[in-house]
Amino acid sequence: MPSQSDVTESSPQTTPESAVIDVAVSQPPPSSSFDDLFSTASLASVSSSSLSDDNRKPSPSPDPSQSRPQIPITWPSDGVLTLDWVTNLMSTFDWSSRNLRPTELPTVLPVEVFDILVLTASKILHKEPNCVSIEPDRDGMVGSSVVVVGDVHGQLHDVLFLLKDGGLPSENKFFVFNGDYVDRGAWGLETFLLLLAWKVFLPQRVFLLRGNHESKYCTSVYGFEKEVLAKYGDKREGKHVYRKCLGCFEGLPLASIIAGRVYTAHGGIFRKIPATPSKRAKGKKNRKVILNPESVPLSLGSLEELSKARRSVLDPPWEGQNLIPGDVLWSDPSMKPGLSPNKERGIGLLWGPDCTEDFLKKFNLKLIIRSHEGPDAREKRPGLGGMDEGYTIDHVVESGKLITLFSAPDYPQFQATEERYKNKGAYIVLESPNFDAPVFHSFEAIMPRPKVNPYYDFENVIDSDEELDLMMMVEAS
Numbered sequence: 001m002p003s004q005s006d007v008t009e010s011s012p013q014t015t016p017e018s019a020v021i022d023v024a025v026s027q028p029p030p031s032s033s034f035d036d037l038f039s040t041a042s043l044a045s046v047s048s049s050s051l052s053d054d055n056r057k058p059s060p061s062p063d064p065s066q067s068r069p070q071i072p073i074t075w076p077s078d079g080v081l082t083l084d085w086v087t088n089l090m091s092t093f094d095w096s097s098r099n100l101r102p103t104e105l106p107t108v109l110p111v112e113v114f115d116i117l118v119l120t121a122s123k124i125l126h127k128e129p130n131c132v133s134i135e136p137d138r139d140g141m142v143g144s145s146v147v148v149v150g151d152v153h154g155q156l157h158d159v160l161f162l163l164k165d166g167g168l169p170s171e172n173k174f175f176v177f178n179g180d181y182v183d184r185g186a187w188g189l190e191t192f193l194l195l196l197a198w199k200v201f202l203p204q205r206v207f208l209l210r211g212n213h214e215s216k217y218c219t220s221v222y223g224f225e226k227e228v229l230a231k232y233g234d235k236r237e238g239k240h241v242y243r244k245c246l247g248c249f250e251g252l253p254l255a256s257i258i259a260g261r262v263y264t265a266h267g268g269i270f271r272k273i274p275a276t277p278s279k280r281a282k283g284k285k286n287r288k289v290i291l292n293p294e295s296v297p298l299s300l301g302s303l304e305e306l307s308k309a310r311r312s313v314l315d316p317p318w319e320g321q322n323l324i325p326g327d328v329l330w331s332d333p334s335m336k337p338g339l340s341p342n343k344e345r346g347i348g349l350l351w352g353p354d355c356t357e358d359f360l361k362k363f364n365l366k367l368i369i370r371s372h373e374g375p376d377a378r379e380k381r382p383g384l385g386g387m388d389e390g391y392t393i394d395h396v397v398e399s400g401k402l403i404t405l406f407s408a409p410d411y412p413q414f415q416a417t418e419e420r421y422k423n424k425g426a427y428i429v430l431e432s433p434n435f436d437a438p439v440f441h442s443f444e445a446i447m448p449r450p451k452v453n454p455y456y457d458f459e460n461v462i463d464s465d466e467e468l469d470l471m472m473m474v475e476a477s
Helices: 034-040 083-099 102-108 111-127 156-166 188-201 216-221 224-232 236-251 303-308 320-330 353-362 470-476
Strands: 004-008 020-026 131-134 145-149 173-177 206-208 255-258 262-265 339-341 349-351 367-370 391-397 400-405 425-431 439-443
Touching: 083 102, 083 156, 083 188, 102 224, 111 188, 111 236, 131 303, 156 188, 156 425, 156 439, 173 255, 188 206, 188 224, 188 236, 216 224, 216 236, 224 236, 303 320, 353 367, 353 391, 353 400, 400 425
Parallel strands: 020 439, 131 255, 145 173, 173 206, 262 367, 367 400
Antiparallel strands: 004 020, 145 425, 255 262, 339 349, 391 400, 425 439
């Protein structure tokens, strides 16, 4: 097993003694198959006390072609998913990614099974509030843990490793996925469907939040749309699958609060919407109220406002209450005090340590865990730490901390530069009873990845979501 040590993580500002954290580094073996990881990794969580062997190396993986799974996947006759069904889906997706062409995915997961899975998951997701309240030790259950996961961007094999390394979801192990399941990586569809299966199987233990890439605009630029059409065909079936995925994206909640202490969201915090309405044209009933965000001073919003936001708006224009989802999905921290428009991205906010303190204090929280920034984005952000280890502690303030978590190692999968970032991914474990002392688990990418062509023009598409083409976003919506 990997070695573990306590280290002091240096934030961009002076870090007090209270910022000492636990870090565990996991090193997956080259060419690991899912079945190999499954046989060597414990189904229980990897606790900090259990990490003692300095050289954890799962045994060499068998030739995946020798363990062909039962395909196609079929939906259970009683309509009830089981642990065996979900873990079989994991191993089948792993096998098919290594042994079949992308165009053969329908022979693995027929459209009919896709439809039932997405419809079942969508019904669950659409009923959840914008900000999900997660109480791990509720109902007399003591000793639970919560695993928080950042961006995964279609890196299926790293997600499979993460699930095994962290322990599969269970009655006392909760998972919160912080968005960006698709785009850039070559297996966004399989990754998203796998997480939907876990949601259907354990709806009160697995929580899927929305990222900025769960949108029509981003998926049309960064590869997910083309991936779906390549796998299910660019005619009726492929377009049907893509459209159903977009509909499911609309149901993903925006944020969560864990144990009343930890706020998680893909981008971060959000603004207060002014109460003063814009002028309405005479004789026009139910006309949209359009607020100019530049015309009023910015201040922090409330959880009540977050609960009322219309999250089904996948793309701009964001107006009135719909500015809040844009903030939650696209905002970034800064070392500069105050709250200001995020002009680099063209959407969302920038907020400083003073705003982190105000947000934590206002809602009696201890941590903000957000994602949204990989190594490519962070290299352009002066004053903030890089993403070499899969996480950074960006703000350390009187009331707590702000953490950025990124769970896609060796990201992005397709890079136009000769030198790769070679970043690690990470996930966070929050333990009972307080759930506000994060244990960071960094891990390396599963290598080599199965060879596959990219689904977007990675050489010419901007790397870090900056300088967005807002007109294109409006047209896409």
